[in-house]
Amino acid sequence: MRAFRALLKRDLGLGLRQGIDALVVVLFFLAAGALFPFALGPEPALLARIAAGIVMTMAALASLLSLDRLFTADYEDGSLDGLALSPLSLELVALAKVATHWLMTGLPLLAAAPVLGLLLNLAPGGYPILLLALVLVTPALSLLGGLGAALTLGARRGGLLLAFLILPLFIPILILGMGAVAAVAEGRSALGALELLVALDLGLLALVPWAMATALRQVLR
Amino acid sequence: MRAFRALLKRDLGLGLRQGIDALVVVLFFLAAGALFPFALGPEPALLARIAAGIVMTMAALASLLSLDRLFTADYEDGSLDGLALSPLSLELVALAKVATHWLMTGLPLLAAAPVLGLLLNLAPGGYPILLLALVLVTPALSLLGGLGAALTLGARRGGLLLAFLILPLFIPILILGMGAVAAVAEGRSALGALELLVALDLGLLALVPWAMATALRQVLR
Amino acid sequence: MHRFANPGRFLRLANRIQPWLKALTVLGFIIGLYLALWGSPPDYQQGETVRIMYVHVPAAWMALFAYLLVGLASASSLIWRHPLADVAAEAMSPVGAAFTLIALITGSLWGKPMWGTYWVWDARLTSFLLLFFLYLGHMALLGAFDDRARGQRSAAVLAIVGLVNLPVIKFSVDWWNTLHQPASIVRMGGISIDSSMQWPLFAMAITFHLFMLAAVIERMRTLLLEARLRNQRLAAFERVGTQARASE
Amino acid sequence: MNPVTLKSPDQSLTASGIACRRSERMLFRELNFTLTPGQALMLRGPNGSGKSSLLRLLAGLLPMAEGALSWCGRPVDEDRAAYRADLAYLGHLDALKPQLLVRENLQFWADLIGATVPVDNALAKVGLAPCADFPAQHLSAGQRRRFGLARLLLKPVPIWLLDEPSTALDANGQKLALDLIARHRAAGGIAIISSHDDLAVGQVTTLQLGGAA
Amino acid sequence: MNPVTLKSPDQSLTASGIACRRSERMLFRELNFTLTPGQALMLRGPNGSGKSSLLRLLAGLLPMAEGALSWCGRPVDEDRAAYRADLAYLGHLDALKPQLLVRENLQFWADLIGATVPVDNALAKVGLAPCADFPAQHLSAGQRRRFGLARLLLKPVPIWLLDEPSTALDANGQKLALDLIARHRAAGGIAIISSHDDLAVGQVTTLQLGGAA
């Protein structure tokens, strides 16, 4: 636990010191989302209809932005060797990295989502379920993203390849998230979709660290 | 010229070690675009209206994702020292990097844009103007992105602030591009927007390499 | 040395059965295509376009089947370190991707006369497009590293994770469909199949299986021979290296 | 240096018939040695002969192509975690985060492995006390190497694997490195060291890799 | 080594009163020297005394805090491009792209600076000919250093700035480096070398940086 906390603390410190990642993610999220009113023309009704979808898609895309560097720095400066030899198992190293990614992107996106919702004319009743869905969606995005980062560590064209690999895996998550939002909009119960999302999160939480550790073990050579 | 060509050749070679590397941008672009029918619903009419916007936003995102390593690798392995001591001026080094970036992302995106347009049900008449707008938008994205990459390279606070000025600059460019497409769709003339884009490209081309060289000089210490 | 014993036996076996397999495949295509193009009646509703089905449906089946096999091969490579499993997965995925592409192309060509459009964001079509992306991702990852073993391991992990994704995509179909009114969906399963169409379809399906087997074995053979060549080249390097060192 | 004595009669490291493969190419095979507490093994050989590879292999960072390693009489594979906890590895790279202060950098590694020695002590011992509040970015080549040595001092462990520990060090630094190794051995530690210089580490076994240098 | 002789009477490098500042801290000041063709300057000093900084400063990679540098009797600032074309710098880092073959790596630098010596010749001279077709990723520490030496050989230039050229090199490699330096000087070249070892480079001026080591 002490070792896990040390790693988390250092990575958060590095991220915050650089500052760029979290801010760029939020900025991209807002900027790209804000483009849609321009593309569609300012029809409030139409915007309101697609607002939740845009928020969620942009959250998924924005979380791709900072993934690339999740492991690269540690890989290139030899820290990964040290981590592999530490008492911390590689599974926990992977988990710490995923947690860092969520804290540095998922959390800020949650904070920024209402702002984008406002820009896009989201119906007032839509906020609670949108945020709830995002709370469940973003950890899954971070987990899958971490897996992609571990798989492509040291690959040529890392960032884009990674993004391409995990986008198909993002889709079911987005579908479920959207399902929850739409259910509420149509006055149905969102419970089914939310339950599935929770199940998905837990499944990924169990599976992904192991898969990431397997990938990282290949990197150490 | 020989030196410039050598750098361009090496960087392209590094980017394209294998056939599929060039495809990665395109695949990412298509996969990201394919998220939207899920999020927004599969209605052809709705998709058609925002198709151009999605194409442009995803082009910007692809640009951003592939920026990351533009200078870092050269900085970290000492190549940047060698480049600075070579007969090539840093302005030309910067220009070569931007050109590489455009050739590896802008150009493939131009080729892939019609496919994404097809998937998103873009109206048949919209293709020529979409491509024309992209031809003008992508170089500006590469230039601004290159500047951002140079500024944030090894930068402490100063560079970060500037980088934040750059990302918002993406927005007017995209708005101009989308404006041109929208104008044609509504039967108006797109000339104004296109002229502004050309002016912007030329201005950036004149200014950015110099600014990038200045930033790089700060890095060499 | 047990590393090479197994591939060696595989190569001998492959050399023995490959001619038969190829001959059978050709024969299958002759029979299947004859039945499909001339031996069966046009559909009373769809007319001649129904003949696309004889390529489209088996190709779609093979695409799904091949991905399953890639996933299984990857799992056995990760768990049991079977030396042939990586080669099998690497050989399989381009073949599967090709089948996927064929199904996509024939499907959308069929869609134009049937639905009036080449593409709709129907759940099945989209999930199938994702399958294509998964194949491409697998191939891209295999080639993305300078160290081959590294690419194989990473691709294996991806393939397994993608495997989990397949039922999820299928399952989420309901969720998605109920959301927005689909534009114009023709239920694909809704076409009941007459026995006059059954036989050509079966013939084509069997032939496609044969074809896939032959193609995969051929690619595996190539990959193994390439690996052998690389080894020989490296050994030659080593000899040169030691000579250089000795002469220094 | 540290009051903890590492000596214990059965703490021996035995390699039997180990081989190393690097992308299909065998670098060496049939390597055998046994090291008991206080002993040191010096790896020598021309550039590219496999010294670094052997050290990574002993650290468990590289899979062994053949052979087996045992520690305290038991195969290492049986309990990797216990073996890992007993070794310290100093590679070619320094694992420094340029943005963090030198002290912060070391503190991280200390927290990670559960150090028993205060960070500032370790920095002082390698002569980095004046640099403790520099961003690591500013360290010179030799200072970076000293940081690597400081990592070794955070917790006494019985096995040291050192890849060219004296590169980039000045005369003082080299003396320091030798001194640290000597104390480590005196306390019953085992050291495996690769170097091109003739490090005066006292009595050692030498393992020659590769053809004649 | 190369038939081109670099000697020319006025090719001298003069530093007058130069000083180096590293983030507010003066590393050294009032440094003066003049080097004429064939001469070598050996930089010595403890870790962190500023040897690497001085070399970067002489290469023009670091701005001078005070003082002036002149080459061939004219201030360097007057024509930086000409000065740059006359020097070669070997730093701590190797500028190798791991994905490219060793030969491709060297070919790039050759094209960039307009080499006059074929790439394969340069590789052969530093003993890397057998590795020419390896991905650079696979090079060992010493092989990487040899690659750095190969870059120096691509084009004969009068000024060599070498930062610890002999680190990580085996006995053969060190001999090679010394030999290259000797030939460079014999052809009328100037060499400024930092090192912690006692490199036997023949007659040299020594510049001691920092306090007593």
Ligand code: HEM
């Ligand atoms: C790009 C467009 C299309 C794609 C990607 C596609 C994909 C698929 C897939 C994946 C299957 C196998 C499903 C399974 O076995 O569970 C399939 C089967 C089938 N498809 Fe398509 N399809 C497309 C267009 C069409 C069209 C236009 C028609 C005809 C109207 C059609 C008719 C069929 C039929 C009859 C089957 C066999 C159904 C069964 O096994 O019960 N498809 N297609």
Ligand SMILES: Nc1ncnc2c1ncn2[C@@H]1O[C@H](COP(=O)(O)OP(=O)(O)OP(=O)(O)O)[C@@H](O)[C@H]1O
């Ligand atoms: N970028 C930088 N910014 C600020 N200070 C720096 C920077 N780089 C180095 N320094 C400091 O300048 C001093 C001299 O560093 P330099 O690398 O020149 O030393 P050196 O003599 O080469 O040492 P070594 O023998 O260890 O290589 C060191 O104390 C270092 O901390």
Ligand SMILES: Nc1ncnc2c1ncn2[C@@H]1O[C@H](COP(=O)(O)OP(=O)(O)OP(=O)(O)O)[C@@H](O)[C@H]1O
């Ligand atoms: N990742 C790798 N993949 C394939 N081959 C490698 C890899 N790393 C190193 N090699 C090769 O293995 C051989 C041994 O490398 P190693 O780094 O162990 O040598 P070394 O004895 O430490 O040399 P040096 O004295 O130069 O540090 C070298 O010929 C090198 O080319």
Ligand SMILES: [Mg+2]
């Ligand atoms: Mg080594």
Ligand SMILES: [Mg+2]
């Ligand atoms: Mg130095």
